[in-house]
Amino acid sequence: ISGGCCMPLPANLDSSDCAVTELPKPHLGEPRDLSSLRMQPAQEDELTLSQNLDQLLSRDTVQVELIPEKKGLFLKHVEYQVTSQRYKISVYRRYSDFDVFHEVLLQRFAYRVVPALPPKRMLKGGRSSYYSGRRRALGRFINLVARHPFFSEDELVKTFLTFSGTDVQTKLRDTYKKAGDEFMTNRIATLAKEYLPADIQAQFSTSRELIRNIHNSFFKLRDRAEKMAERSKENATDLLLFGKELSNLGSDSSTIPCFASSQSSWGALRQSLKSLSVEFAVLSDKAAQQGRREEDDVVERLNLFLDLLQSYKDLCERHEKGVLHEHQRALHKYGMMKRQMMSATVQPKEQASVEQLESRIVQQENAIQTMELRNYFSLFCLHQETQLIFSYLPITSHILGAFVNSQVQGHREVRNNLSTTLSSDSPTLSRSCNLKSALNCFCKVKQRPNKDERYCKKDNHLI
Template sequence: MSEDIAGSSFLGTNNNFFLPESRTMSFAVEEEDPWSAAGFDPVNDMRQPLTQSQAMDEDMVTEGITAANVLVGVDLPEVFDTAYIRAGPVGDRVSVEALEVIIGLGGLGPRVFEQIAALVVPSNAMYVTRNEFNTGLALLGFAQKNMELSLLKVYQHRNDLPIPLLSNLSNVSIKRSNPLMASSTKPKRRQSFDDDPWRIASTPPAANNGFPYQVNDSIDVAIAGRNTNDPTVLTSTGLDTSNQTSDNDTATATIAKSTTPKRFVAVDVVTDKVSTQALVKASTESYQWFLDLDQITVTVAEKEGFLFTHINYWVHSNQRQTSVRRRYSDFYWFWETLLKRYPFRVIPNLPPKKISGKDKVFLEKRCHGLSRFINCIVRHPVLKNDEEVITFLTEQTEFLAWRRAKSPNLDEEFVRVNPQTEELEAFIPKDLDSRIEQIKGRLPSSIEKYDTLCSVMEKTIRLKEARAMEMRLYNDTLKELRDVEHQCFVPNCQACGQVVRGYENVGTYLSNGSSIIEAETASAISGVLENLKRHRDISGSFLEMLDRKSKLDANQISALYKKISANTAKVNQNRGVPGLESEVERLDTTIKTDTEKMIYQQRRDTYIRYCLASELSYLHKQQAFVSLLYQNYVHEQLQYARRTVDNWKALEALLCELPKPEDFS
């Protein structure tokens, strides 16, 4: 196909790209399907007995034929590309298990796969290359036509391969996994942060991320001592160093009592264990959250109002199968609510407001912006489960009335979740601060580059749209020219009449080409362009989250620590002195209050750092969408290129019937 594209005048850069090249073509029409299972009759050359020289040539050819090279350079049907994408390739390789699944769609059973695998899968290999995969599909087509399965047959029919029939191929999606690791017999080693520094481990590594302020041993014990018989109690470092597990895993709340000196009252910290476990599960999923994503579409519903009109939008959830009507003000309220409930999470921005002049172009851009916003929310592993998010996507009543009737809880995530931070500390990388600084230095430049990519892609789309319009204009002009030249000034001239009729064919296929380009641009606008903008928006939202963190994470841990240390020294000095009992009691109460504040702020600081680590991992996982972005874009471009080539080939066949120079006398 690449040769056809390169040689096609459609892709030329000169002003005559609508003029086909002059070439001679011959056509043969088969009355019957040459690939039908019954009565298959190869071409005559293949039926003739081989002479000695022919047999020697064939032996020389077959010696070099392998599954990896037999179809190199062959223009293969589209189903080969689609099947390859569905097989989940990794690094131009497909696992043997995935190949078996795809071959199994042919419905011929495991014996046929064994025969095909013997021809295309190298000895003891766990994967096949793309060329070997294509050869396997070609052999499947041969098997479905009851033809001999051999690489020689594939070579002989490489230019007229039977198209394999794969049932339900569009519903197949094989998880991408490294075929080199698929059948490893070595025991799996626990992955550490050193192996994947951007990953939040699903199993807490043995780490000790304590607070830097606790240096006085007596204060450490008083603030967060450890009862070794209770695995849920806070330690001085916030970590559970024992191997014990709680007997009551279903309890909603646990109480941690710190071991303190006799002069202090024990400090109780009530935490929610179930919420903590759910939070850890949502934030530590590696790719599971990526497999079951909702897709939200936002479209214009209607305008309302007379003097002050506003626009309603339909918000449709594919996964929930719900459609609700929302205004831009509802989206804005929803955005502000999420910022208050999740200040340390990545919350994308809304498209800008506009008071007047809401034309079709503006509304289309706003719908795309609202779609990017809401899809980023439902693709976030934590935000997608928020009750306000679910309500926004499912509440059928007028949302303004619902907002007035039910005020959501606007407390920040730490207050609402009340997590067991000693369990979360193990998921915070030791070098989190250096990672944050690294990403802060890199993201502004990355966002700038993505802005450029979006701009270039928009220009490319506009150029294609202009080309489609010019092709339609050319078609209209040809029709007008046909009306002008429908009668030749030379009497009894048949050739000019055929040329004029050829105008209609050229115009029709130019119109078809224009439709293909319009479909391509529409796909690019909703596909690659929107995905580029989404990735850019998430990167910008991450930087804004870091700005919010710098404003909202202020604490008094250091000051409280110094105050507790000073009061503890006074208590030790005055305890037992006659007449100072009331002062000692007051200091004990103050120390307990300050200790509770300090523990609370330490827990909040730990939770904020845990959120940063989770969002950093979330940002890293967005690269998976970038990978899919380009894979899907290239696949779509290949499809449209083939439709374009087929369109020009069909026109070329019709133009071969036009009169030749000798027909004009």
């Protein structure tokens, strides 16, 4: 183009040579094919609990302390200071607050293990021992709840452990009304059947029988441990009285006859007995500490696991008497309606009554379908709660370790205290009775018993 005029092409140039050559197009495929390259989330097994005992125990530790008795308008009542290590807050609760919390927790998690509360009224024992026992039971209850893999993340538990307002009971009920029961909020509640194994009923029966036997054994272990802890406390009293009598014996100022004083070491031995009441008072205190140690570390852990086992037993009964019974009752009612419908088709009736009966049948079918879904969800939860029981079983090693450590510590304290006293302060007593050697033998026997040793039943001595 020159001066607005188009110049002609050379004669020897073909017009096709001026065409633009098309570049090759890359083939990327369809966009939907790229979706397979996305990172896939890990497939979770909804039915399996992955937490072990240490992980469950580390979820939270809640301390429940008894506040001194308060006077109400008409009746006296006590309060408890509840301190959550997880939320780092302390709140004050009455027994009635625990009662309402237990009520709404059972309504929301009807298909889970909800521990029972201690009785409200005093059954036996003094007032102080009753309040102390109830405080321990409330502590076990709230710790089992706060460490449960599903309860611990629920708003009800957080409200109970953190709400510091004036009316926690109303707050708990309002929280439950907003959330509803677990079946209404769990995302896989209506799909629970797909996750259940084919032999779920057989597995449930086998596990239930096994856990029943475990419950019976732990119940007997708890009784034995309670008696041993009680004997340690009684031993503390006996040691104190024993020391006092030795002191009284050593304080006797009666003159020793001359025919006995020349050949007897009683005079020097009697002087050595005076100070032993102090040493036996120390031993009494050590024995009392051992009793409290066994009560806190052994008996209390046994009670904790027994509370969990009992709540599993209650859950099984709720499943059988609640969900299954209601399902069977709904099926029976549905059968009666179907028979009424068949008789209505044979015997002519008013159209309105027939339509009403058909509507009731449809409603009953929907109710039965919902109950079937709840039944499968109940089995789903039962399977998970069974796993929770087995996750807690390693607590047996914790209990056994605490028992052995308490026994070893108790006997070591007896040996160290008496051997030091007899060797330094009472040489006459030590030489005359050879007590140091006897104490060494006693502690070796208690700490490392020999399977070949036999005891004389009459004198309770080694043979």
